[in-house]
Amino acid sequence: xxxxxxxxxxxxxxxxxxxxxxxxxLDATRAALVELGFAGLTLGDVAARAGVAKTTLYRRWAGKNxxxxxxxxxxFEEQLELPDRGSLHADIExxxxxxxxxxxxxxxRTALMAVVAEAGHDEALRDRIREAIVDRQKxxxxxxxxxxxxxxxxxxxxxxxxxxxxxxxxDVVAGTVLHRVMVSSEPVDxxxxxxxxxxxxGGLTANPGC
Amino acid sequence: xxxxxxxxxxxxxxxxxxxxxxxxxLDATRAALVELGFAGLTLGDVAARAGVAKTTLYRRWAGKNxxxxxxxxxxFEEQLELPDRGSLHADIExxxxxxxxxxxxxxxRTALMAVVAEAGHDEALRDRIREAIVDRQKxxxxxxxxxxxxxxxxxxxxxxxxxxxxxxxxDVVAGTVLHRVMVSSEPVDxxxxxxxxxxxxGGLTANPGC
DNA sequence: GCAGTTACGCTACGACTCGTAGCGAAACCG
DNA sequence: CGGTTTCGCTACGAGTCGTAGCGTAACTGC
Numbered sequence: 001x002x003x004x005x006x007x008x009x010x011x012x013x014x015x016x017x018x019x020x021x022x023x024x025x026l027d028a029t030r031a032a033l034v035e036l037g038f039a040g041l042t043l044g045d046v047a048a049r050a051g052v053a054k055t056t057l058y059r060r061w062a063g064k065n066x067x068x069x070x071x072x073x074x075x076f077e078e079q080l081e082l083p084d085r086g087s088l089h090a091d092i093e094x095x096x097x098x099x100x101x102x103x104x105x106x107x108x109r110t111a112l113m114a115v116v117a118e119a120g121h122d123e124a125l126r127d128r129i130r131e132a133i134v135d136r137q138k139x140x141x142x143x144x145x146x147x148x149x150x151x152x153x154x155x156x157x158x159x160x161x162x163x164x165x166x167x168x169x170x171d172v173v174a175g176t177v178l179h180r181v182m183v184s185s186e187p188v189d190x191x192x193x194x195x196x197x198x199x200x201x202g203g204l205t206a207n208p209g210c
Numbered sequence: 211x212x213x214x215x216x217x218x219x220x221x222x223x224x225x226x227x228x229x230x231x232x233x234x235x236l237d238a239t240r241a242a243l244v245e246l247g248f249a250g251l252t253l254g255d256v257a258a259r260a261g262v263a264k265t266t267l268y269r270r271w272a273g274k275n276x277x278x279x280x281x282x283x284x285x286f287e288e289q290l291e292l293p294d295r296g297s298l299h300a301d302i303e304x305x306x307x308x309x310x311x312x313x314x315x316x317x318x319r320t321a322l323m324a325v326v327a328e329a330g331h332d333e334a335l336r337d338r339i340r341e342a343i344v345d346r347q348k349x350x351x352x353x354x355x356x357x358x359x360x361x362x363x364x365x366x367x368x369x370x371x372x373x374x375x376x377x378x379x380x381d382v383v384a385g386t387v388l389h390r391v392m393v394s395s396e397p398v399d400x401x402x403x404x405x406x407x408x409x410x411x412g413g414l415t416a417n418p419g420c
Numbered sequence: 421g422c423a424g425t426t427a428c429g430c431t432a433c434g435a436c437t438c439g440t441a442g443c444g445a446a447a448c449c450g
Numbered sequence: 451c452g453g454t455t456t457c458g459c460t461a462c463g464a465g466t467c468g469t470a471g472c473g474t475a476a477c478t479g480c
Contacts, residue, residue, distance in 0.1 A: 007379070008449085011477050012477095012478070012479095013424075013425050013426070013427050013477075013479075014425040014426025014427070014476080014477065014478075015425080015427045015428075015476040015477055016426085016427080016476075016477065017428095018427080018428080021427095021428090037328065037331045038327055038328075039327075039328055042465090042466065042467085043466090043467085044465095044466070044467085047349065052428090052429085053428070053429045053430065054426080054429095054430095054468090055427095055428085055429065055430085055468095055469085055470090056427075056428065056429075057471080058468065059427075059428090063468090068429090080254070080349035081374065085463090106330070108277065109327075109328045109330035110264050110327050110328070110331055111323070111327070111333070112327075113323045113327035113330070114323070114324060114327035114328075116247075116249075116322035116323050116392055116393055117248055117249075117319075117321070117324035117327060118249055118320070118324075119319050119395075120245065120247065120316065120320045120323070120392070121247045121316060121320055123293075124249075126395060128237075128384070129393075130395070134393060134394065147326070158326065164402075164405070166384075166407075167390075167394065167396065168402070168405055168406065169395075170387045171386045171390040171394055172382060172385075172390045172406075172409070174389055174393070175273075175382075175385035175389025175390065175393070176378075176381045176382045176385040176386060176387070177384040177385070177386070177389055178385055178389060178393075179381045179384050179388060179389075180377075180381040180385065181387025182326055182330070183303070183326055183344060183381075183384070183388075184377065184380070184381055185329075185340075186377065187337060190376075192378070194376070195378055195383075196378065198413075198417050199382070199410075199413035199414070199417060200409075200413060201413075201414065202412060202413040202414075202415075202416030202417050203408075203409035203410060203411075203412040203413030204409070204412075204413075205412075205416065206412030206413065206415065206416045207409060207412050207465065208406050221456070223449050223450085223452080223454050224447080224448065224449075224452075224454040224455025224456070225446070225447040225448055225455050225456040225457070226447075226448065226455085226456080227455090227456065227457095228457080231456095231457090234452095252436090252437060252438085253435095253437090253438085253439090254437070256479080262457090262458085263458045263459065264456070264459095265439095265440085265441090265456095265457085265459085266456080266458075268439070268440080269456075269457095273439090274437095285446090299442085306452080321458085334435095348454065370438075412436070
Protein backbone atom coordinates (compact mmCIF):
# COMPACT_ATOMS: atom_id res chain seq x y z
CA UNK A 1 0.00 0.00 0.00
CA UNK A 2 2.01 2.94 -1.28
CA UNK A 3 1.17 5.97 0.82
CA UNK A 4 0.94 8.45 -1.99
CA UNK A 5 1.43 7.21 -5.52
CA UNK A 6 4.75 8.53 -6.81
CA UNK A 7 3.35 11.80 -8.06
CA UNK A 8 2.36 11.12 -11.67
CA UNK A 9 3.77 8.12 -13.45
CA UNK A 10 6.44 5.75 -12.29
CA UNK A 11 9.81 7.28 -11.63
CA UNK A 12 12.69 5.06 -12.47
CA UNK A 13 15.39 7.61 -11.82
CA UNK A 14 16.63 9.26 -8.67
CA UNK A 15 16.84 8.06 -5.10
CA UNK A 16 13.96 5.73 -4.27
CA UNK A 17 11.69 6.36 -1.33
CA UNK A 18 12.60 4.52 1.79
CA UNK A 19 10.15 1.71 2.45
CA UNK A 20 11.57 1.56 5.94
CA UNK A 21 10.49 5.15 6.50
CA UNK A 22 6.96 4.22 5.41
CA UNK A 23 6.75 1.48 7.98
CA UNK A 24 8.26 3.65 10.69
CA UNK A 25 5.78 6.45 9.97
CA LEU A 26 2.74 4.18 9.97
CA ASP A 27 3.87 2.51 13.17
CA ALA A 28 4.51 5.89 14.78
CA THR A 29 1.07 7.09 13.70
CA ARG A 30 -0.50 4.06 15.30
CA ALA A 31 1.35 4.67 18.55
CA ALA A 32 0.50 8.36 18.54
CA LEU A 33 -3.18 7.58 17.99
CA VAL A 34 -3.16 5.28 20.99
CA GLU A 35 -1.54 7.86 23.25
CA LEU A 36 -2.99 11.11 22.02
CA GLY A 37 -6.11 10.30 20.04
CA PHE A 38 -6.91 11.72 16.64
CA ALA A 39 -7.39 15.33 17.70
CA GLY A 40 -4.19 15.41 19.74
CA LEU A 41 -2.07 13.84 17.03
CA THR A 42 0.37 16.20 15.30
CA LEU A 43 2.45 15.42 12.26
CA GLY A 44 5.51 16.88 13.91
CA ASP A 45 5.14 14.42 16.75
CA VAL A 46 4.69 11.51 14.36
CA ALA A 47 7.81 12.51 12.46
CA ALA A 48 9.81 12.68 15.68
CA ARG A 49 8.59 9.25 16.80
CA ALA A 50 9.40 7.74 13.44
CA GLY A 51 12.88 9.26 13.43
CA VAL A 52 12.05 11.02 10.20
CA ALA A 53 12.11 14.64 9.10
CA LYS A 54 8.76 16.38 9.06
CA THR A 55 9.30 17.32 5.45
CA THR A 56 9.60 13.67 4.49
CA LEU A 57 6.20 13.07 5.93
CA TYR A 58 4.63 15.94 4.00
CA ARG A 59 6.19 14.69 0.77
CA ARG A 60 4.12 11.52 0.99
CA TRP A 61 0.85 12.48 2.61
CA ALA A 62 -1.26 15.55 2.03
CA GLY A 63 -2.18 15.86 5.67
CA LYS A 64 -3.32 14.22 8.86
CA ASN A 65 -6.50 12.73 7.40
CA UNK A 66 -4.78 10.89 4.59
CA UNK A 67 -2.06 9.57 6.87
CA UNK A 68 -4.58 8.24 9.35
CA UNK A 69 -6.69 6.63 6.64
CA UNK A 70 -3.68 4.71 5.38
CA UNK A 71 -2.79 3.70 8.91
CA UNK A 72 -6.33 2.41 9.40
CA UNK A 73 -6.27 0.60 6.10
CA UNK A 74 -3.14 -1.26 7.17
CA UNK A 75 -4.86 -2.27 10.41
CA PHE A 76 -7.91 -3.56 8.56
CA GLU A 77 -5.69 -5.37 6.12
CA GLU A 78 -4.13 -7.25 9.02
CA GLN A 79 -7.33 -8.16 10.77
CA LEU A 80 -10.26 -8.68 8.44
CA GLU A 81 -11.07 -12.01 6.91
CA LEU A 82 -14.00 -14.39 6.74
CA PRO A 83 -13.17 -18.01 7.42
CA ASP A 84 -15.85 -20.48 6.39
CA ARG A 85 -17.56 -21.65 9.57
CA GLY A 86 -20.13 -23.82 7.84
CA SER A 87 -23.30 -21.77 8.16
CA LEU A 88 -24.58 -18.27 7.50
CA HIS A 89 -25.25 -17.80 11.19
CA ALA A 90 -21.74 -18.83 12.17
CA ASP A 91 -20.17 -16.72 9.44
CA ILE A 92 -22.01 -13.61 10.60
CA GLU A 93 -21.15 -14.31 14.22
CA UNK A 94 -17.51 -14.71 13.27
CA UNK A 95 -17.20 -11.50 11.32
CA UNK A 96 -19.06 -9.58 14.01
CA UNK A 97 -16.61 -10.72 16.65
CA UNK A 98 -13.67 -9.94 14.42
CA UNK A 99 -14.88 -6.47 13.61
CA UNK A 100 -15.65 -5.81 17.26
CA UNK A 101 -12.14 -6.87 18.16
CA UNK A 102 -10.80 -4.37 15.69
CA UNK A 103 -12.95 -1.65 17.26
CA UNK A 104 -11.60 -2.50 20.68
CA UNK A 105 -8.18 -1.17 19.79
CA UNK A 106 -7.80 2.42 20.96
CA UNK A 107 -6.22 3.52 17.68
CA UNK A 108 -9.18 2.23 15.69
CA ARG A 109 -11.70 3.73 18.08
CA THR A 110 -10.42 7.28 17.82
CA ALA A 111 -9.29 7.23 14.21
CA LEU A 112 -12.10 5.52 12.33
CA MET A 113 -14.88 7.82 13.44
CA ALA A 114 -12.70 10.88 13.08
CA VAL A 115 -11.81 10.29 9.44
CA VAL A 116 -15.41 9.41 8.64
CA ALA A 117 -16.41 12.71 10.19
CA GLU A 118 -13.88 14.58 8.09
CA ALA A 119 -14.98 12.70 4.99
CA GLY A 120 -18.40 14.28 5.42
CA HIS A 121 -17.09 17.37 3.67
CA ASP A 122 -14.12 16.03 1.73
CA GLU A 123 -14.94 14.05 -1.37
CA ALA A 124 -11.39 12.86 -2.04
CA LEU A 125 -11.05 11.57 1.50
CA ARG A 126 -14.39 9.80 1.16
CA ASP A 127 -13.16 8.00 -1.95
CA ARG A 128 -9.95 7.02 -0.23
CA ILE A 129 -11.86 5.56 2.71
CA ARG A 130 -14.18 3.75 0.38
CA GLU A 131 -11.48 1.93 -1.54
CA ALA A 132 -9.10 1.40 1.37
CA ILE A 133 -11.61 0.22 3.96
CA VAL A 134 -15.26 0.05 2.98
CA ASP A 135 -14.94 -1.96 -0.21
CA ARG A 136 -12.82 -4.48 1.56
CA GLN A 137 -15.43 -5.02 4.23
CA LYS A 138 -18.23 -5.15 1.71
CA UNK A 139 -16.39 -7.89 -0.13
CA UNK A 140 -16.80 -10.06 2.95
CA UNK A 141 -20.56 -9.63 2.75
CA UNK A 142 -20.67 -10.70 -0.87
CA UNK A 143 -18.56 -13.71 -0.01
CA UNK A 144 -20.72 -14.72 2.92
CA UNK A 145 -23.93 -14.27 0.97
CA UNK A 146 -22.64 -16.34 -1.95
CA UNK A 147 -21.66 -19.10 0.45
CA UNK A 148 -25.10 -19.09 2.03
CA UNK A 149 -26.77 -19.36 -1.37
CA UNK A 150 -24.50 -22.23 -2.29
CA UNK A 151 -25.48 -23.97 0.93
CA UNK A 152 -29.17 -23.38 0.18
CA UNK A 153 -29.65 -21.27 3.30
CA UNK A 154 -31.64 -18.57 1.55
CA UNK A 155 -35.10 -20.04 0.87
CA UNK A 156 -37.04 -18.41 -1.93
CA UNK A 157 -33.84 -16.99 -3.29
CA UNK A 158 -33.41 -17.45 -7.01
CA UNK A 159 -29.65 -17.22 -6.75
CA UNK A 160 -29.36 -13.98 -8.64
CA UNK A 161 -27.46 -11.08 -7.18
CA UNK A 162 -29.40 -8.38 -5.34
CA UNK A 163 -26.93 -5.54 -4.73
CA UNK A 164 -29.43 -3.55 -2.69
CA UNK A 165 -29.85 -6.45 -0.29
CA UNK A 166 -26.10 -6.95 -0.05
CA UNK A 167 -25.75 -3.27 0.81
CA UNK A 168 -28.43 -3.55 3.45
CA UNK A 169 -26.79 -6.56 5.07
CA UNK A 170 -23.49 -4.74 5.02
CA ASP A 171 -24.89 -1.67 6.72
CA VAL A 172 -26.76 -3.74 9.30
CA VAL A 173 -23.77 -5.83 10.30
CA ALA A 174 -21.07 -3.17 10.27
CA GLY A 175 -23.34 -0.38 11.47
CA THR A 176 -24.82 -2.28 14.38
CA VAL A 177 -21.43 -3.37 15.66
CA LEU A 178 -19.99 0.09 15.17
CA HIS A 179 -22.87 1.67 17.04
CA ARG A 180 -22.79 -0.86 19.84
CA VAL A 181 -19.08 -0.34 20.47
CA MET A 182 -18.58 3.33 19.69
CA VAL A 183 -21.86 5.01 20.60
CA SER A 184 -23.49 2.75 23.16
CA SER A 185 -20.07 1.90 24.59
CA GLU A 186 -21.05 -1.65 25.43
CA PRO A 187 -19.06 -4.81 24.86
CA VAL A 188 -19.60 -7.29 22.04
CA ASP A 189 -19.40 -10.83 23.36
CA UNK A 190 -20.32 -14.16 21.82
CA UNK A 191 -23.84 -14.04 23.20
CA UNK A 192 -24.58 -10.64 21.71
CA UNK A 193 -23.07 -11.66 18.38
CA UNK A 194 -25.23 -14.76 18.38
CA UNK A 195 -28.30 -12.66 19.05
CA UNK A 196 -27.54 -10.26 16.23
CA UNK A 197 -26.85 -13.14 13.86
CA UNK A 198 -30.14 -14.80 14.75
CA UNK A 199 -32.02 -11.57 14.24
CA UNK A 200 -30.45 -11.04 10.84
CA UNK A 201 -30.83 -14.61 9.60
CA GLY A 202 -34.41 -14.63 10.83
CA GLY A 203 -35.16 -11.40 9.02
CA LEU A 204 -33.61 -12.63 5.81
CA THR A 205 -35.51 -15.92 5.76
CA ALA A 206 -38.74 -14.16 6.75
CA ASN A 207 -38.40 -11.87 3.74
CA PRO A 208 -37.58 -14.25 0.88
CA GLY A 209 -38.39 -11.64 -1.72
CA CYS A 210 -35.68 -9.49 -0.34
CA UNK B 211 -30.00 23.34 28.40
CA UNK B 212 -27.51 25.38 30.40
CA UNK B 213 -24.12 25.11 28.72
CA UNK B 214 -22.06 24.65 31.83
CA UNK B 215 -23.81 24.63 35.19
CA UNK B 216 -22.85 27.82 37.04
CA UNK B 217 -19.78 26.37 38.70
CA UNK B 218 -21.05 24.80 41.91
CA UNK B 219 -24.42 25.76 43.32
CA UNK B 220 -26.76 28.45 42.13
CA UNK B 221 -25.50 31.97 42.28
CA UNK B 222 -28.08 34.53 43.07
CA UNK B 223 -25.75 37.47 43.25
CA UNK B 224 -23.76 39.28 40.60
CA UNK B 225 -24.47 39.90 36.96
CA UNK B 226 -26.40 37.00 35.38
CA UNK B 227 -25.15 35.23 32.33
CA UNK B 228 -26.64 36.42 29.09
CA UNK B 229 -29.05 33.85 27.68
CA UNK B 230 -28.84 35.74 24.42
CA UNK B 231 -25.12 35.05 24.29
CA UNK B 232 -25.82 31.34 24.74
CA UNK B 233 -28.14 31.28 21.77
CA UNK B 234 -25.78 33.35 19.66
CA UNK B 235 -22.87 31.03 20.46
CA LEU B 236 -24.79 27.84 19.69
CA ASP B 237 -26.09 29.30 16.45
CA ALA B 238 -22.60 30.45 15.50
CA THR B 239 -21.22 27.00 16.27
CA ARG B 240 -23.81 25.44 14.01
CA ALA B 241 -22.93 27.82 11.18
CA ALA B 242 -19.22 27.29 11.66
CA LEU B 243 -19.68 23.51 11.57
CA VAL B 244 -21.50 23.80 8.27
CA GLU B 245 -18.81 25.96 6.70
CA LEU B 246 -15.63 24.59 8.22
CA GLY B 247 -16.42 21.16 9.59
CA PHE B 248 -15.41 19.96 13.03
CA ALA B 249 -11.66 19.97 12.51
CA GLY B 250 -11.63 23.43 10.95
CA LEU B 251 -13.78 24.97 13.65
CA THR B 252 -11.96 27.30 16.04
CA LEU B 253 -13.37 28.83 19.18
CA GLY B 254 -12.03 32.23 18.22
CA ASP B 255 -13.99 32.08 15.01
CA VAL B 256 -17.16 31.03 16.82
CA ALA B 257 -16.78 33.91 19.26
CA ALA B 258 -16.35 36.38 16.42
CA ARG B 259 -19.43 35.06 14.61
CA ALA B 260 -21.49 35.23 17.77
CA GLY B 261 -20.36 38.80 18.50
CA VAL B 262 -19.00 37.62 21.81
CA ALA B 263 -15.59 37.82 23.45
CA LYS B 264 -13.54 34.65 23.31
CA THR B 265 -13.16 34.73 27.08
CA THR B 266 -16.94 34.60 27.49
CA LEU B 267 -16.98 31.39 25.52
CA TYR B 268 -14.27 29.79 27.65
CA ARG B 269 -16.12 30.74 30.82
CA ARG B 270 -19.01 28.48 29.80
CA TRP B 271 -17.51 25.58 27.93
CA ALA B 272 -14.36 23.65 28.71
CA GLY B 273 -13.41 23.28 25.06
CA LYS B 274 -14.47 22.50 21.53
CA ASN B 275 -15.81 19.04 22.28
CA UNK B 276 -18.20 20.16 24.97
CA UNK B 277 -19.46 23.07 22.91
CA UNK B 278 -20.14 20.86 19.92
CA UNK B 279 -21.90 18.23 22.01
CA UNK B 280 -24.28 20.84 23.35
CA UNK B 281 -24.86 22.17 19.86
CA UNK B 282 -25.68 18.66 18.68
CA UNK B 283 -27.96 18.04 21.63
CA UNK B 284 -29.97 21.14 20.72
CA UNK B 285 -30.29 19.86 17.17
CA PHE B 286 -31.50 16.45 18.30
CA GLU B 287 -33.89 18.11 20.73
CA GLU B 288 -35.47 19.94 17.81
CA GLN B 289 -35.79 16.98 15.50
CA LEU B 290 -36.33 13.67 17.25
CA GLU B 291 -39.76 12.33 18.07
CA LEU B 292 -41.77 9.20 17.42
CA PRO B 293 -45.36 9.81 16.28
CA ASP B 294 -47.64 6.78 16.51
CA ARG B 295 -48.14 5.51 12.98
CA GLY B 296 -50.24 2.52 13.91
CA SER B 297 -47.82 -0.38 13.47
CA LEU B 298 -44.34 -1.42 14.50
CA HIS B 299 -43.25 -1.46 10.88
CA ALA B 300 -44.52 2.07 10.28
CA ASP B 301 -43.01 3.35 13.51
CA ILE B 302 -39.58 2.00 12.60
CA GLU B 303 -39.84 3.38 9.11
CA UNK B 304 -40.76 6.76 10.50
CA UNK B 305 -37.93 7.04 12.98
CA UNK B 306 -35.43 5.80 10.40
CA UNK B 307 -36.45 8.55 7.98
CA UNK B 308 -36.34 11.15 10.73
CA UNK B 309 -32.90 10.13 11.91
CA UNK B 310 -31.63 10.01 8.34
CA UNK B 311 -32.94 13.52 7.81
CA UNK B 312 -30.98 14.66 10.81
CA UNK B 313 -27.85 13.03 9.40
CA UNK B 314 -28.32 14.83 6.12
CA UNK B 315 -27.51 18.16 7.70
CA UNK B 316 -23.85 19.01 7.19
CA UNK B 317 -23.42 20.14 10.79
CA UNK B 318 -24.67 16.82 12.11
CA ARG B 319 -22.58 14.83 9.66
CA THR B 320 -19.26 16.35 10.67
CA ALA B 321 -19.96 16.89 14.35
CA LEU B 322 -21.61 13.69 15.51
CA MET B 323 -18.89 11.32 14.38
CA ALA B 324 -16.16 13.67 15.54
CA VAL B 325 -17.37 13.91 19.12
CA VAL B 326 -17.97 10.17 19.25
CA ALA B 327 -14.39 9.72 18.12
CA GLU B 328 -13.14 12.02 20.84
CA ALA B 329 -15.31 10.30 23.40
CA GLY B 330 -13.33 7.14 22.76
CA HIS B 331 -10.69 8.42 25.14
CA ASP B 332 -12.63 10.92 27.25
CA GLU B 333 -14.93 9.46 29.84
CA ALA B 334 -16.60 12.74 30.79
CA LEU B 335 -17.39 13.50 27.18
CA ARG B 336 -18.82 10.03 26.75
CA ASP B 337 -21.18 10.58 29.66
CA ARG B 338 -22.22 13.94 28.27
CA ILE B 339 -23.02 12.40 24.89
CA ARG B 340 -24.89 9.58 26.54
CA GLU B 341 -27.26 11.77 28.50
CA ALA B 342 -27.61 14.53 25.93
CA ILE B 343 -28.11 12.38 22.84
CA VAL B 344 -28.02 8.60 23.23
CA ASP B 345 -30.50 8.22 26.08
CA ARG B 346 -32.96 10.38 24.23
CA GLN B 347 -32.81 8.16 21.16
CA LYS B 348 -33.00 5.00 23.20
CA UNK B 349 -36.15 6.28 24.82
CA UNK B 350 -37.79 6.20 21.40
CA UNK B 351 -36.99 2.49 21.11
CA UNK B 352 -38.56 1.70 24.46
CA UNK B 353 -41.63 3.66 23.45
CA UNK B 354 -41.96 1.91 20.10
CA UNK B 355 -41.43 -1.53 21.61
CA UNK B 356 -44.04 -0.91 24.32
CA UNK B 357 -46.52 0.21 21.68
CA UNK B 358 -45.87 -2.90 19.62
CA UNK B 359 -46.45 -5.14 22.64
CA UNK B 360 -49.68 -3.30 23.40
CA UNK B 361 -50.81 -3.91 19.83
CA UNK B 362 -49.91 -7.60 20.10
CA UNK B 363 -47.33 -7.39 17.35
CA UNK B 364 -44.71 -9.38 19.21
CA UNK B 365 -45.88 -13.03 19.13
CA UNK B 366 -44.47 -15.23 21.83
CA UNK B 367 -43.61 -12.19 23.88
CA UNK B 368 -44.68 -12.41 27.48
CA UNK B 369 -44.82 -8.65 27.82
CA UNK B 370 -41.97 -8.42 30.24
CA UNK B 371 -39.11 -6.06 29.55
CA UNK B 372 -35.97 -7.41 27.92
CA UNK B 373 -33.36 -4.65 28.14
CA UNK B 374 -30.83 -6.60 26.10
CA UNK B 375 -33.29 -6.86 23.25
CA UNK B 376 -34.13 -3.18 23.47
CA UNK B 377 -30.44 -2.37 23.29
CA UNK B 378 -30.04 -4.61 20.28
CA UNK B 379 -32.94 -2.98 18.45
CA UNK B 380 -31.52 0.40 19.28
CA ASP B 381 -28.10 -0.44 17.91
CA VAL B 382 -29.55 -2.03 14.79
CA VAL B 383 -31.79 0.90 13.91
CA ALA B 384 -29.47 3.77 14.79
CA GLY B 385 -26.30 1.97 13.73
CA THR B 386 -27.58 0.83 10.36
CA VAL B 387 -28.84 4.27 9.43
CA LEU B 388 -25.66 5.91 10.67
CA HIS B 389 -23.52 3.52 8.69
CA ARG B 390 -25.60 3.84 5.54
CA VAL B 391 -25.42 7.62 5.57
CA MET B 392 -21.98 8.30 7.01
CA VAL B 393 -19.83 5.39 5.91
CA SER B 394 -21.49 3.99 2.79
CA SER B 395 -22.50 7.51 1.77
CA GLU B 396 -25.75 6.39 0.22
CA PRO B 397 -29.17 7.97 0.58
CA VAL B 398 -31.97 6.78 2.84
CA ASP B 399 -35.27 6.88 1.00
CA UNK B 400 -38.66 5.45 1.83
CA UNK B 401 -37.95 2.22 -0.02
CA UNK B 402 -34.75 1.54 1.88
CA UNK B 403 -36.41 2.40 5.19
CA UNK B 404 -39.22 -0.01 4.35
CA UNK B 405 -36.72 -2.73 3.58
CA UNK B 406 -34.86 -2.24 6.85
CA UNK B 407 -38.11 -2.19 8.80
CA UNK B 408 -39.25 -5.42 7.16
CA UNK B 409 -35.93 -7.08 7.91
CA UNK B 410 -36.09 -6.04 11.54
CA UNK B 411 -39.74 -6.92 12.13
CA GLY B 412 -39.19 -10.25 10.39
CA GLY B 413 -36.20 -11.01 12.55
CA LEU B 414 -38.04 -10.11 15.74
CA THR B 415 -41.07 -12.28 14.96
CA ALA B 416 -38.85 -15.15 13.79
CA ASN B 417 -37.06 -15.10 17.16
CA PRO B 418 -39.89 -14.95 19.68
CA GLY B 419 -37.65 -15.94 22.53
CA CYS B 420 -35.65 -12.84 21.94
C1' DG C 421 33.15 6.59 -13.68
C1' DC C 422 30.08 10.82 -14.20
C1' DA C 423 26.00 13.63 -14.85
C1' DG C 424 21.20 13.81 -13.89
C1' DT C 425 17.47 13.13 -10.84
C1' DT C 426 15.04 12.40 -6.76
C1' DA C 427 14.65 11.70 -1.60
C1' DC C 428 16.73 12.66 2.59
C1' DG C 429 17.66 15.35 7.20
C1' DC C 430 18.01 19.79 8.98
C1' DT C 431 16.85 24.55 9.96
C1' DA C 432 14.11 28.46 9.78
C1' DC C 433 10.08 30.95 8.80
C1' DG C 434 5.34 33.71 8.99
C1' DA C 435 0.75 32.66 10.03
C1' DC C 436 -2.36 30.89 12.90
C1' DT C 437 -4.66 28.91 17.13
C1' DC C 438 -4.58 27.89 21.80
C1' DG C 439 -6.00 28.91 26.61
C1' DT C 440 -5.14 32.40 30.19
C1' DA C 441 -4.48 36.83 32.55
C1' DG C 442 -5.50 41.54 33.57
C1' DC C 443 -8.24 45.53 32.99
C1' DG C 444 -12.30 48.72 33.49
C1' DA C 445 -17.23 48.87 32.65
C1' DA C 446 -21.86 46.84 33.06
C1' DA C 447 -25.62 44.36 35.40
C1' DC C 448 -27.82 42.37 39.14
C1' DC C 449 -28.65 41.63 44.58
C1' DG C 450 -29.53 43.08 49.37
C1' DC D 451 -25.11 52.20 47.99
C1' DG D 452 -21.36 48.22 48.34
C1' DG D 453 -20.64 43.53 46.92
C1' DT D 454 -20.43 40.25 43.35
C1' DT D 455 -20.24 38.31 38.90
C1' DT D 456 -20.11 38.72 33.87
C1' DC D 457 -19.05 41.42 30.12
C1' DG D 458 -15.82 43.04 26.10
C1' DC D 459 -11.27 44.05 25.15
C1' DT D 460 -6.28 43.51 24.75
C1' DA D 461 -2.17 41.09 25.22
C1' DC D 462 0.63 37.17 25.95
C1' DG D 463 3.80 32.69 25.57
C1' DA D 464 3.36 28.30 23.80
C1' DG D 465 2.53 25.24 20.30
C1' DT D 466 1.34 23.82 15.52
C1' DC D 467 0.91 24.48 10.76
C1' DG D 468 2.74 23.82 6.03
C1' DT D 469 6.57 25.53 3.15
C1' DA D 470 11.16 26.92 1.54
C1' DG D 471 16.03 26.51 1.17
C1' DC D 472 20.17 24.08 1.82
C1' DG D 473 23.69 20.49 1.36
C1' DT D 474 23.99 15.47 1.29
C1' DA D 475 22.71 10.61 0.05
C1' DA D 476 21.10 7.10 -3.18
C1' DC D 477 19.95 5.30 -7.43
C1' DT D 478 19.76 5.30 -12.98
C1' DG D 479 21.45 5.76 -17.59
C1' DC D 480 25.19 7.05 -20.51
